Amino acid sequence: MAHAAKVLLNVPEIKKDFPILQRTMRGKPLTYLDSTATSQKPKQVIDAMTDYYSRYNANVHRAIYELGEEATREYEGARERIAEFIHAKDPMELAFTKSTTESLNVIAYGYGLKGVRLKEGDEILGTVLEHHSNHVPWHFVRDLKGIVLKYVDVDDDGRLRMEQYDELITKRTKIVTVAHVSNVLGTINDVKEIAKRAHEVGAVCVVDAAQSVPHMPVDVQALDCDFLAFSGHKMLGPTGIGILYGKKEMLEATEPLLGGGEMISEVHLGTAKWNDVPYKFEGGTPPIAEAIGLGAAVDYLSRLAMPAVRAHEMDVTAYALEKLAKIPGLRIYGPRNVNERGGVISFTMEKAHPHDIASILDVEGVCIRSGHHCAQPLMDRYDLAATARASFYVYNDVEDADRLAAALHKVNEVFG
Amino acid sequence: MASGPGPYQAQILDHYKHPHNRGTLDPATHAARESNPLCGDEISLTLRVDGSDRIEDVRFDGEGCAISMASASLLTDSLKGKTLAEAGALDRVGILKGLGVPLSSVREQCALLPLRALQAALGRPPAAQGH
Numbered sequence: 001m002a003h004a005a006k007v008l009l010n011v012p013e014i015k016k017d018f019p020i021l022q023r024t025m026r027g028k029p030l031t032y033l034d035s036t037a038t039s040q041k042p043k044q045v046i047d048a049m050t051d052y053y054s055r056y057n058a059n060v061h062r063a064i065y066e067l068g069e070e071a072t073r074e075y076e077g078a079r080e081r082i083a084e085f086i087h088a089k090d091p092m093e094l095a096f097t098k099s100t101t102e103s104l105n106v107i108a109y110g111y112g113l114k115g116v117r118l119k120e121g122d123e124i125l126g127t128v129l130e131h132h133s134n135h136v137p138w139h140f141v142r143d144l145k146g147i148v149l150k151y152v153d154v155d156d157d158g159r160l161r162m163e164q165y166d167e168l169i170t171k172r173t174k175i176v177t178v179a180h181v182s183n184v185l186g187t188i189n190d191v192k193e194i195a196k197r198a199h200e201v202g203a204v205c206v207v208d209a210a211q212s213v214p215h216m217p218v219d220v221q222a223l224d225c226d227f228l229a230f231s232g233h234k235m236l237g238p239t240g241i242g243i244l245y246g247k248k249e250m251l252e253a254t255e256p257l258l259g260g261g262e263m264i265s266e267v268h269l270g271t272a273k274w275n276d277v278p279y280k281f282e283g284g285t286p287p288i289a290e291a292i293g294l295g296a297a298v299d300y301l302s303r304l305a306m307p308a309v310r311a312h313e314m315d316v317t318a319y320a321l322e323k324l325a326k327i328p329g330l331r332i333y334g335p336r337n338v339n340e341r342g343g344v345i346s347f348t349m350e351k352a353h354p355h356d357i358a359s360i361l362d363v364e365g366v367c368i369r370s371g372h373h374c375a376q377p378l379m380d381r382y383d384l385a386a387t388a389r390a391s392f393y394v395y396n397d398v399e400d401a402d403r404l405a406a407a408l409h410k411v412n413e414v415f416g
Numbered sequence: 417m418a419s420g421p422g423p424y425q426a427q428i429l430d431h432y433k434h435p436h437n438r439g440t441l442d443p444a445t446h447a448a449r450e451s452n453p454l455c456g457d458e459i460s461l462t463l464r465v466d467g468s469d470r471i472e473d474v475r476f477d478g479e480g481c482a483i484s485m486a487s488a489s490l491l492t493d494s495l496k497g498k499t500l501a502e503a504g505a506l507d508r509v510g511i512l513k514g515l516g517v518p519l520s521s522v523r524e525q526c527a528l529l530p531l532r533a534l535q536a537a538l539g540r541p542p543a544a545q546g547h
Contacts, residue, residue, distance in 0.1 A: 362422065
C-alpha cells in the first residue's frame with residue numbers, strides 16, 4: 001500500500017513546493033493533517049499572486065490601457081481553466097465568489113428566496129450530514145418564504161439512507177441539496193443518483209463540493225447537478241475565492257445577491273438591469289489576485305492529475321485507518337471502505353476528549369482539528385459533542401499517518 | 417501523578433481524573449449551565465449559600481475536556497467558604513493563574529467555561545469570550 005502511494009504522487013518532491021512544510025513546530029517536523037479546514041499553498045500559487053501584484057496589477061474588465069487588459073486576460077483565463085477542471089460546458093457557467101458559503105448563499109437567496117420558482121409550502125430536501133453553510137442559508141429561505149425543510153438521515157456507518165429519497169422527494173420538492181463529500185465522515189455521496197431523483201420531480205440539485213473538488217475528479221456534466229459550490233483555499237488556492245457553478249439556464253433564473261458595479265448592464269435613478277451571467281454575480285471589484293491564485297492551484301492539481309490525487313489519498317487513508325484501528329479505545333466514524341470515503345477521518349478516544357487529543361498532538365507538531373466541524377446536526381445524530389479529525393492531501397504520505405498514530409499512542413499514555 | 421506534555425501538568429491530570437465536588441446540589445440556592453460553542457462542552461454548577469451570603473457548598477457536573485474539567489474542580493474547591501462578593505470578584509486572570517499551565521486562546525475558553533457558569537449562577541454578565 002505504502003509503495004503504491006509513492007508511485008502515484010511523488011510526495012517528497014511535492015512537499016518541496018510548499019514553503020510552510022519546510023518549517024518545524026517546536027523542533028519537530030510540521031505534520032499538517034487539517035486540509036479539510038484549509039489546505040497549504042504551493043509556491044506556484046503564492047508566486048502567481050505576487051506576480052499579479054508586482055507586474056500587472058489593475059482592475060479587470062473596464063480599463064482601456066494594456067495593464068488592465070493583462071489583468072483581465074489572466075482573471076478570465078483562470079475562470080476558463082477552473083471550468084475545464086470541473087468539466088463545465090462553458091466558462092460562463094462559473095461565477096467567482098468569496099467562498100463555498102457565499103456561493104450557497106447566492107443560490108439560497110437568488111434562486112430559493114428571490115427567484116420565482118419556489119412558492120410557500122414548497123419543499124427543500126437536505127441531509128443531516130451537511131456543513132452549517134448548507135443548512136443555515138436554507139433556514140433563511142424557510143423563514144422568509146414559508147418553505148418546508150426536510151432531511152435525509154445517515155445510517156450508523158455514515159452513509160446517506162438513500163431509500164429515504166423515495167418518500168422524502170415529493171411533487172412539492174423544488175430543491176434537493178447535498179454535500180458531495182462529508183467534511184466530518186468523509187462519506188462520498190452518490191450525487192449523480194440524487195440529481196436524477198431531483199430531476200424526476202422537476203427539482204434542482206445543489207451540490208456542496210467544498211470537500212470533493214479538491215480531492216477527486218469532478219465532472220459537473222456527468223453528475224448533471226444544477227448548481228455546485230466550492231472554495232479555493234481547500235484546494236491549494238488562496239482564501240477569499242470561491243466558485244458558484246450553475247447550468248446557464250439556472251444561473252439565469254437566479255437573482256444576484258450583491259448589487260453594485262460590474263453586475264449591471266445599465267443603471268438609471270431607481271432602476272437597473274443586470275449584466276449577463278456570470279457577471280451579474282460579481283458585483284464590486286472581484287478578488288482578482290485570488291482568482292489568479294486559484295487558477296494556478298488548478299494548474300498544479302491538473303499537473304498531478306486528479307485521478308492520481310484521489311488514488312493517493314485512498315492509499316494513505318486506508319493505511320491510516322488500519323493504523324488507527326489498532327490504537328486502544330479509538331473509535332472511527334464513517335464508512336470503513338476507502339472506495340466510499342475521502343481522505344478525512346473523524347474519531348474519538350475513550351480516555352481523552354477531542355480537544356485534549358488535539359492539544360497533545362499539537363505538542364508533537366501534528367495539526368488536527370477537534371470540535372463539531374461546523375456540522376452540529378450530524379454530531380447530534382450520533383449523540384456526540386465533538387470528534388477529533390485528521391485529513392490528508394497531496395503533500396501527506398504514510399509517514400504522516402505514522403506520526404499521527406505515534407502521537408495518538410502518546411495521548412493514551414498521558415490519559416491512561 | 418506524572419506530568420504530560422504541554423498543558424497536561426500533573427495537577428491538571430489529577431483534577432481531571434479525580435475531580436473534586438462533582439455532582440449536583442439539591443436543594444441549591446444558585447444554579448446555572450453554560451456551554452462552550454466551540455466544542456459543545458457543558459458545565460452545570462449548583463451552589464448553596466447560607467444566610468450570611470457565604471458559599472456553604474458547591475458542585476459541578478458536565479462533560480468536557482481535561483482543561484475545563486480540571487478548571488471546574490479547582491474553581492469549586494476555591495469557592496467553598498467564600499462570600500458571594502468574593503466569588504463575584506473572581507476573574508479570568510485568577511482562573512488562569514490557578515491552573516498554572518500555558519494555554520492557547522482557544523483552550524483558554526475551555527478553562528473559562530466554569531467561571532462563565534459561576535457568573536451566570538450569580539446573575540452577573542459572563543466573562544468576555546474574546547481572544
